[in-house]
Amino acid sequence: MRARRLAVAASVAVLAVSSLAACGRSAPDVAAYVGDMRYSVDRVAAIHDEAQTRYEESVRAAAKQSGAEPTPEQLRLKVEREDILNLLVGIDLGKRVVEEKQIQVKDQLTAEQLGQELGVPGTEYATLAAEWYDVYLALEAGLPGAEPTDDARETLYQALVDAGVAPAGWSVDEQRQNFAQAPFTRQVSAVSSALQDEVEKLDVTVNPRFGALAIPALLETESGFRQYNLPYVEGDSAVTDVTTPDPLPSVEPAEPTEPAGPADS
Incomplete structure (x- = not known):
C-alpha cells in the first residue's frame, strides 16, 4: 500500500487499556468501556497532544525552508479526540474479529511511512494509524459481503455525503x-x-462527551482513497451515568502541506 493516498484518510488513535475498575461503567475519566477493559480520557488526550506537538514541529520545519510563517490554522492537526477514540475502540474490536474469523492481516502500511506522510513521525498516533488500516482492509477483504438494510444504507449514504464523497439529495430508491x-x-x-456484533458481546459503552462511535472507513475513488466515518454505536449505547464534563477543546482541521510523490493503498 502506498502511503500518500492513505494520508487523506488519517483519523487515528492509540490503545489505552487498563483493567476495569470496580466502580461500574460510569466513571467520568473513562472514554469508553469494552468488555472488562477501559480506555481513559487522559490517554486519548495524551496521544492527541503528542501528535499535535509533532505535527506543529513538522509544519514549522517545512515552512522555514521556504521562509514562510505558518498560520495558526495550518499548525492544527486535522484530527479530533473523538477520532482518536473511534480508532482506539475500532482497533480493539477489529482485532477480536480477525482472530475469531481467522482472517489474515497483512502489513500494508508502516508507521514510518504514515508518520512521515502525516507530519507526525515517531508518534504512537502513527503506529496505531498503520495498525488500524491494516486491520480494516483485512476485514473488508476477509468478511463475506452483507447486503445493507434500508436503514444501514441510509446511514452509509449520509456518511458519504458528510465526507463529500456522494452528492446530497438521493431518495431511498436512488x-x-x-x-x-x-x-x-x-x-x-x-x-x-x-x-456491532462485538459491541453487543462486550457491552461497549462510551462517555457522552465523545458521542457515537464511528468506523473510519476507506473508499477508493479516481483521485485516491477517501475516508468517511460510519457510525456503528449510537448515542443511546453510551455511558449515561456520568458527571457533566467540561467540553473538550476543539481542534479545527487545517490544510496540511501537500506531500510529494505518487500514492496508492
Whole structure:
C-alpha cells in the first residue's frame, strides 16, 4: 500500500487499556468501556497532544525552508479526540474479529511511512494509524459481503455525503440503485455488522462527551482513497451515568502541506 493516498484518510488513535475498575461503567475519566477493559480520557488526550506537538514541529520545519510563517490554522492537526477514540475502540474490536474469523492481516502500511506522510513521525498516533488500516482492509477483504438494510444504507449514504464523497439529495430508491452498482457497500456493511456484533458481546459503552462511535472507513475513488466515518454505536449505547464534563477543546482541521510523490493503498 502506498502511503500518500492513505494520508487523506488519517483519523487515528492509540490503545489505552487498563483493567476495569470496580466502580461500574460510569466513571467520568473513562472514554469508553469494552468488555472488562477501559480506555481513559487522559490517554486519548495524551496521544492527541503528542501528535499535535509533532505535527506543529513538522509544519514549522517545512515552512522555514521556504521562509514562510505558518498560520495558526495550518499548525492544527486535522484530527479530533473523538477520532482518536473511534480508532482506539475500532482497533480493539477489529482485532477480536480477525482472530475469531481467522482472517489474515497483512502489513500494508508502516508507521514510518504514515508518520512521515502525516507530519507526525515517531508518534504512537502513527503506529496505531498503520495498525488500524491494516486491520480494516483485512476485514473488508476477509468478511463475506452483507447486503445493507434500508436503514444501514441510509446511514452509509449520509456518511458519504458528510465526507463529500456522494452528492446530497438521493431518495431511498436512488440510494438502492446507485449502491447496487457499488460492491464496496456490501464489504463495509459486513465490517459494520461484525463490529456491532462485538459491541453487543462486550457491552461497549462510551462517555457522552465523545458521542457515537464511528468506523473510519476507506473508499477508493479516481483521485485516491477517501475516508468517511460510519457510525456503528449510537448515542443511546453510551455511558449515561456520568458527571457533566467540561467540553473538550476543539481542534479545527487545517490544510496540511501537500506531500510529494505518487500514492496508492
